[in-house]
Amino acid sequence: MANSTSVPLTSLSADSPRQWQLRPHLFQHRLHLDPRFARDGLSALIERYPREHYAIVHMGEQGAGGRRVWREGDIGALSGQQVLDAIEHGRLWLNLRNAPEVVPQLRELVTGIFTEAHALAPPVSSYDHLMGILVSSPGAQVYYHADLPGQGLLQLQGRKRIYIYPPRAPFLTEEGLENIALKQLEVGLRYDPAFDAEAEVFELEPGQGLFWPLNAPHRIENHDCLNVSMTLEYWTQDIRRKHIVNLANGILRHNFGHAPRSRAITGGAFHAKTALQALWRRSGRLDVLRKHARPIDFRLDPDTPGGIIDLGSALANEGHAA
Numbered sequence: 001m002a003n004s005t006s007v008p009l010t011s012l013s014a015d016s017p018r019q020w021q022l023r024p025h026l027f028q029h030r031l032h033l034d035p036r037f038a039r040d041g042l043s044a045l046i047e048r049y050p051r052e053h054y055a056i057v058h059m060g061e062q063g064a065g066g067r068r069v070w071r072e073g074d075i076g077a078l079s080g081q082q083v084l085d086a087i088e089h090g091r092l093w094l095n096l097r098n099a100p101e102v103v104p105q106l107r108e109l110v111t112g113i114f115t116e117a118h119a120l121a122p123p124v125s126s127y128d129h130l131m132g133i134l135v136s137s138p139g140a141q142v143y144y145h146a147d148l149p150g151q152g153l154l155q156l157q158g159r160k161r162i163y164i165y166p167p168r169a170p171f172l173t174e175e176g177l178e179n180i181a182l183k184q185l186e187v188g189l190r191y192d193p194a195f196d197a198e199a200e201v202f203e204l205e206p207g208q209g210l211f212w213p214l215n216a217p218h219r220i221e222n223h224d225c226l227n228v229s230m231t232l233e234y235w236t237q238d239i240r241r242k243h244i245v246n247l248a249n250g251i252l253r254h255n256f257g258h259a260p261r262s263r264a265i266t267g268g269a270f271h272a273k274t275a276l277q278a279l280w281r282r283s284g285r286l287d288v289l290r291k292h293a294r295p296i297d298f299r300l301d302p303d304t305p306g307g308i309i310d311l312g313s314a315l316a317n318e319g320h321a322a
Contacts, residue, residue, distance in 0.1 A: 009109065010209065012117040020152075020211035024164045024200050029154050031109065032206035037156045037228060042135065043080030045103065049096055057093045058298060058308055059140055070143065073298035073308060082302065087137050088226050090306030095231075096133040106131060113232065117211075126150065130233040135226070137306075142220040144191035146172055148180060148243050150234040154209035158227035162210065163199040165217040171195055172217050174263065178250030181243060182286070189217055204229075214239060241265035248273030251280050 011028040019025045035041050051074075058071045075083055087094060100107040110131045119126045128149075136142075138158075146167070153162070165171040176189045195217075202210060211232075212218065242265055249260035262269050280286055301307035 008116055009112045010116050012113070014118040016117045016211070017119050021213055024202065024210055024212040024216070026202060027209050027211075028207060029113075029209050030207065031154055031230060032156045034109075034156075036106075037133070037230075039081075039084060042133070042228065043084060045096065045099075045133065046075075046080035046083050046094075046135075049102060053097050053102055055095045055097070056300070057095070059091050059093055059143075071298055071308075072296055073300065074296055074311075076299045076302065078300055078302055082305070083300065084135065084226075085305040086300050086307075087135050088305070089137075090308070091137050091140050092300075092306070093134065093136040093140055093142065096135070097130075099131045099133055110232070114234065119234065126234040126236050128233075128235040132231040132233075134229045134231060136222055136229075138222060138224045138226060140222045140227070144189055144195075144217055144219040146177065146180060146189060146215050146217045147233075148177070148215070148246065149239060150211075150214055150236070152209060152211040152232035152234075153204070154230040154232070155204040155206050156228040156230055157206055158225040159206075159223040160204050160227050160229070161221045161223070162202050162204060163196060163219050164202070164210075164212050165195055165199050167213055167216040171198070172215060174249070174260075175253065177215065177246045178253060181246035182250040182254065191219070214242075238265060241270065244274050244277055245270065247280075248277040251276060 007030070009029055009031060016025055016027065031037065036045070054075070056073050056075060058073060078086065083094065086092060096102070100110055110129045114126065114129050130149075144165075170192075172189065180189075202208075204210065242263075245263050245265060249263070252258040252260050264270050297311050298308040299311060301309050
């Protein structure tokens with residue numbers, strides 16, 4: 001692959017951040033050509049990934065008749081190639097979070113992308129640029145959800161359809177954002193198939209990417225092929241302040257029975273909410289809430305690619321065998 005300092009990684013321009021704040025912004029990139037994201041590279045990446053930095057999810061089938069399932073699990077002792085085989089034959093979704101932290105050599109990609117977007121200068125002064133790698137099964141889906149930081153998605157392998165919805169009612173509510181901030185579980189928003197009439201729909205191919213407006217709900221359907229994508233995340237001062245308000249308002253609503261009326265990100269009320277959410281974080285209550293919201297209840301089956309072992313059953317069998 002050509003040196004990233006000499007050849008642009010993307011087709012993003014200085015005006016791109018302004019555009020994606022208004023509506024989804026489709027662009028081209030060349031990261032799908034990077035051998036680190038081919039099968040052998042991904043296998044090696046999976047094997048070095050710490051447990052605290054990945055999530056593997058088992059999901060239900062696509063379509064109105066598919067049962068909604070969201071279970072988080074564990075890779076166990078499988079090799080990277082075995083994990084890829086499991087994903088290829090199952091209905092699974094692996095999120096390798098914080099990739100530049102785990103593999104510092106990937107930091108240059110994140111820096112390069114945001115530099116090319118001029119997101120390190122006006123119109124968007126951003127920071128805390130994060131990258132993750134998503135590996136998901138043929139026909140898998142990501143349910144209707146929203147994210148709190150700014151988001152982008154680059155397609156590396158396979159094809160997927162992504163629906164982007166307006167970040168306003170009825171597609172998104174204040175209470176919905178508060179629940180996400182409290183539990184760090186993005187898929188709890190109410191979805192109505194009638195929403196699709198106002199969605200912008202994109203068929204993402206390798207070498208294409210999307211940024212979209214802050215908090216815009218979206219959902220994803222994979223085509224019949226293994227999918228590999230890169231997620232991008234960024235923060236600005238305004239985004240961080242909005243997150244503080246979402247979290248504090250959620251605490252007020254769910255723990256004190258108070259329906260917040262203000263979403264101001266300046267002034268006395270904002271500073272009081274900053275103190276409230278900081279106190280709640282230090283108390284450990286948020287960690288307890290989030291742990292209960294995302295239990296680990298299965299492990300990949302080493303003998304059946306795509307199969308899962310229920311941890312409750314596995315623990316019972318292990319206890320009986322002992």
